[in-house]
Amino acid sequence: MALSAPLLVFGPRSTTYDFGSGHPLTPRRFGPGISLLETLGAVPNLAPEPASDAELEWIHDAAYLDVVKAFSREPLGPSRAGIGPGDTPAFAGMHEASAAVAxxxxxxxxxxKRGDVVHAFHPGGGLHHAMPARASGFCVYDDPALAIARARRDGLRVLYVDLDVHHGDGVQAIHWSxxxxxxxxxxxxxLALFPGTGFPDELGGGDAVGTKVNxxxxxGTGERGWLAALELVLPVLAEAFxxxxxxxxxxxxxxxxxxxxxLRVTTTAMGTAARLVDSLAHRWAGGRWLATGGGGYDVYRVVPRAWSQVWLAANHAPVPDAIPATWREQWAADAGRxxxxxxxxxxDDPPNAGLPYRAADEAxxxxxxxxxxxVLDLVLGHLRVP
Ligand SMILES: [Zn+2]
Known part of the structure; x- marks a missing residue:
């Protein structure tokens, strides 16, 4: 049976999630990002619209939604619930834009879940730091945690794989137990990076001990160490879980x-990791796979190519030899600016993204x-699958 093409989640609301000029998580990334996907034949076919309050309250406190809505109407005012000057500043329309990502x-x-598609990719999603009652790290509502909560309402067992350079603390906290x-x-x-969590002893609460893996x-860790770690743990954990x-x-x-x-990961390794996730979805989950984007602050050289790697993996398509010259010319001036x-x-990147290997990186x-x-030993010692 031929698989239908994956869903690509993008629409007019996607670019409204905007903390303002100068903020690193910029909607500018959708210009080069979506247009490079389009050179691969992608057509956005699911335009995000806001999740309802009742849906958001599966994972967020009602009082927190009220705070976000108040900032959404009037962005000025003292910081509350993680929203304010700094990482996650308020902006007009913040509630609607954030609810649309969710x-x-x-x-x-x-x-x-309906079986319309087996794979979907939401490049604007992946806001994994948002907590039940506060915003954090550029994230207001936790869209991966909400999608997981939806699957859990039908009793489906969910494997969540977070490849962002920052710990997926919000998703872990929301589904901790x-x-x-x-x-x-x-x-x-x-020890070196926000949010300062994500250590091996964070294993989950109660009956869930062993289901939270860090x-x-x-x-300085590069593509070789990063991929070796993933290729060791993911197949074993998927089989166990x-x-x-x-x-x-x-x-x-x-x-x-x-x-x-x-870290020193490459787009090549990101593509390999995406194909590993795809293969595990087919091996254990009937192919059912929702991929989201996430962080990524090199908007021209990295993010479009990283998104393309996920899209190609979700299409089971080979990586083309070259990026179209017309696309590179289209974005060259902005990249320079x-x-x-x-x-x-x-x-694909050259090995080590073309950078020299240093002794510390090898270590x-x-x-x-x-x-x-x-970590695998520790987790398998605790994991009890019903
Ligand atoms: Zn697949």
Whole structure:
């Protein structure tokens, strides 16, 4: 049976999630990002609309929605609930824009559950830091956690894989005590990077101990250590947990060029990881896979190519040899203006993103595999699958 093309979640509301000029999570990324997907034949076919209050309250406190709505009407005022000057500033229309991101991932999950598609990709989703009662780290409502909650309402066991360079703390916290949700986050260690959590001893609460998995990597870890860790733990954990649906977060900020973090992952490795997630969805979950975007602050050189890798994986399509010259020409001036030029000519990166290997990086890569081995032992010692 031929698989239908994946859903691509993007629409007019996607660019309204905008903390203002100068903020790193900029809607400028959708210009080069979506247009590069379109060169691959993608057509956005699910335009996000706001999730309802009742839906958002599956994972967020009603009082928190009231705070977000108040800022949405009147962005000025003292900081509350993680919203204010800094990482997550208020803006007019904040509630509707944030609820639309959540709605995009939620409707994509529903389409997968109905069997309309097996795969969906929501590049504007992946706001994994939002907590039940507060915003955090550019994230207002937690769209991956909401999509997972939707699947859980039907009793489906969910494997969540978080590849963003930052710990997926909000998703982990929201589903902390649910043994039907396994979260696996690989990230730069909280000793060096926001949000400062995501250590191996965070294993889940109550009956869920062993279903929350964290792989904290040293600064400098590159594609070899990052991929080796994922390739060791994900197949074993998927087999042990037996998910019925897979949700993944593909933040592009683990890349070597990213300005906000210190790993050295490549788009090549991101593509390999996306194909691993796809293969696990087919092996264990009937193919059901919702992929989201996430962080990623090198808007021209990295984010469009990282999103393309996810899209190609979801289409089971090979990586083309070259990026269309017309697309590179279209975005060259903007890339230069933001000091993110030149735009690479290929979807895959050269090894180590073309950077020299340093002795400290080699050590970090070796340590990543040891961390993964230790975490796997720890988790399998606790995990009890009903
Ligand atoms: Zn697939």
């Amino acid at each position: 709605g995009g991932s939620l409707r994509a999950m529903e389409a997968i 649910d043994p039907g949700v396994m979260t696996v986050s690989i990230h730069e260690t909280g 792989l904290p990597l040293d600064p 037996q998910p019925e649906i897979v949700v993944s977060q593909h933040g592009a900020d683990a890349h070597a060029f990213d300005p906000l973090a210190h 933001y000091d993110q030029a030149p735009i690479p000519a290929t979807f 970090a890569d070796a340590r990543a595999l040891r961390i993964a081995e230790q």
